[in-house]
Amino acid sequence: MESPASGSGETATRVVTRGSVIDSIRGCGLSGMRIDKEELRRRLVMPQYLRFAMRDAIRLQDPTAGEARFHERTDLNVGPPEAPIVVFINARSGGRHGPELKERLLQLIAEEQVFDLKDVKPHEFVQYGLKCLEMLAGIGDSCAKETRERLRVVVAGGDGTVGWVLGSLGELKKEKREPFPPVGIIPLGTGNDLSRSFGWGGSFPFAWKSAVKRSLHRASTGDVCRLDSWHILLSMPNGEVVDPPYSLKHTEECSLDEGLEVEGALPEKVTSYEGVFYNYYSIGMDAQVAYGFHHLRNEKPYLAHGPVANKLIYSGYSCAQGWFITPCSSDPSLRGLKNILRMHVKKVNCSEWEQIPVPASVRAIVALNLHSYGSGRNPWGNLKPNYLEKRGFVEAHADDGLLEIFGLKQGWHASFVMVELISAKHIAQAAAIRLEIRGGEWKDAYMQMDGEPWKQPLSKDYSTFVEIKRVPFQSAMISGE
Numbered sequence: 001m002e003s004p005a006s007g008s009g010e011t012a013t014r015v016v017t018r019g020s021v022i023d024s025i026r027g028c029g030l031s032g033m034r035i036d037k038e039e040l041r042r043r044l045v046m047p048q049y050l051r052f053a054m055r056d057a058i059r060l061q062d063p064t065a066g067e068a069r070f071h072e073r074t075d076l077n078v079g080p081p082e083a084p085i086v087v088f089i090n091a092r093s094g095g096r097h098g099p100e101l102k103e104r105l106l107q108l109i110a111e112e113q114v115f116d117l118k119d120v121k122p123h124e125f126v127q128y129g130l131k132c133l134e135m136l137a138g139i140g141d142s143c144a145k146e147t148r149e150r151l152r153v154v155v156a157g158g159d160g161t162v163g164w165v166l167g168s169l170g171e172l173k174k175e176k177r178e179p180f181p182p183v184g185i186i187p188l189g190t191g192n193d194l195s196r197s198f199g200w201g202g203s204f205p206f207a208w209k210s211a212v213k214r215s216l217h218r219a220s221t222g223d224v225c226r227l228d229s230w231h232i233l234l235s236m237p238n239g240e241v242v243d244p245p246y247s248l249k250h251t252e253e254c255s256l257d258e259g260l261e262v263e264g265a266l267p268e269k270v271t272s273y274e275g276v277f278y279n280y281y282s283i284g285m286d287a288q289v290a291y292g293f294h295h296l297r298n299e300k301p302y303l304a305h306g307p308v309a310n311k312l313i314y315s316g317y318s319c320a321q322g323w324f325i326t327p328c329s330s331d332p333s334l335r336g337l338k339n340i341l342r343m344h345v346k347k348v349n350c351s352e353w354e355q356i357p358v359p360a361s362v363r364a365i366v367a368l369n370l371h372s373y374g375s376g377r378n379p380w381g382n383l384k385p386n387y388l389e390k391r392g393f394v395e396a397h398a399d400d401g402l403l404e405i406f407g408l409k410q411g412w413h414a415s416f417v418m419v420e421l422i423s424a425k426h427i428a429q430a431a432a433i434r435l436e437i438r439g440g441e442w443k444d445a446y447m448q449m450d451g452e453p454w455k456q457p458l459s460k461d462y463s464t465f466v467e468i469k470r471v472p473f474q475s476a477m478i479s480g481e
Contacts, residue, residue: 154186
């Protein structure tokens with residue numbers, strides 16, 4: 001029987017292993033050693049009055065608070081930098097490297113252009129810092145105007161941190177505040193799939209001091225490419241308690257697509273959350289393992305000494321949760337998703353909803369936007385043209401307006417998928433997805449989006465809905481190649 005994947009399992013495994021090593025070697029930043037530090041600062045650092053104006057606006061949460069800096073400036077002929085950059089750093093990511101990286105960044109660019117996420121949140125930068133630049137541009141400051149137009153953003157963190165910053169910058173599109181600053185990445189997380197997808201590597205490099213300099217240089221010169229983002233709406237019966245990730249926000253509006261009728265009774269009141277993801281959404285056993293690992297790391301932070309330690313702990317937790325040894329368990333929480341889940345999708349170039357059967361063997365379902373999942377793996381696979389045509393699929397890209405939906409069975413199947421010996425269980429390609437989940441014997445389901453998991457309570461009497469649609473605008477990413 002012909003395999004849908006274009007390459008053999010042996011070749012795929014070899015490429016993945018070699019790619020990990022190459023990422024580390026590339027990250028060593030040998031070319032970064034030849035970048036002059038003072039020349040880099042000249043290209044990246046904003047004039048002092050602009051830095052202080054943005055700092056004042058953010059601290060006082062008032063975009064006009066920086067206007068005094070404009071009137072007090074002493075050099076009236078100062079011009080904008082060639083490639084102004086601000087950096088958001090999640091110092092908790094990257095194990096022990098986070099604080100060291102922050103110190104290195106402060107050596108390379110101005111203190112006011114480095115934002116520790118524990119002190120300054122991305123939405124505060126957008127609402128007050130960027131708006132301060134726009135305010136100054138509006139009163140005739142040409143330096144502020146050009147700085148705002150040239151501005152680029154670098155995120156030092158994992159996928160969740162990158163998504164958080166992208167989501168906050170997305171508010172600029174809603175408010176029609178152009179242009180949208182493109183985003184580069186310094187990978188500090190465990191999986192770093194967004195970073196891998198845009199050429200920034202999959203791990204924090206060995207020779208990190210020179211690599212940081214090289215990353216800032218690439219962020220200032222790299223080409224800009226596009227990334228789809230996906231809006232998720234979560235609607236559940238009122239009264240259910242959920243502790244969602246920070247990327248999901250409570251909303252009073254619950255507007256499920258009226259083109260698909262809801263079967264059965266609806267509760268009088270619902271509780272709704274909404275958010276945006278960039279790489280993947282998943283439900284099932286993989287999210288349960290991620291949830292357990294996430295809480296273990298928060299309870300015992302001394303275990304998280306870096307990506308390698310995180311991956312070892314994650315693997316051990318997978319075994320402890322029964323991912324590998326319970327394909328026939330009588331425990332309903334370990335059975336397939338078919339028992340609780342109904343799925344509808346809108347396929348390629350189609351405006352009608354279509355119900356898609358959930359395979360009985362599947363214990364995790366993933367809707368994937370990128371080619372990279374689970375630390376650089378491509379579970380969808382590189383599919384042959386004749387297989388794509390047979391299944392009605394198209395070649396997958398990060399900006400094609402489609403999600404690839406696949407399933408994972410027990411842990412052994414997931415393991416073979418992750419080393420790319422086989423492809424995952426292909427379910428559908430979709431421009432929109434609706435999941436209807438009804439509890440029954442299940443009290444909870446586990447979900448995650450872009451590495452941020454949560455436990456979702458389920459009701460026996462009413463359904464919980466998850467609806468996913470593409471955001472009408474795309475994010476701008478800097479290529480690290």
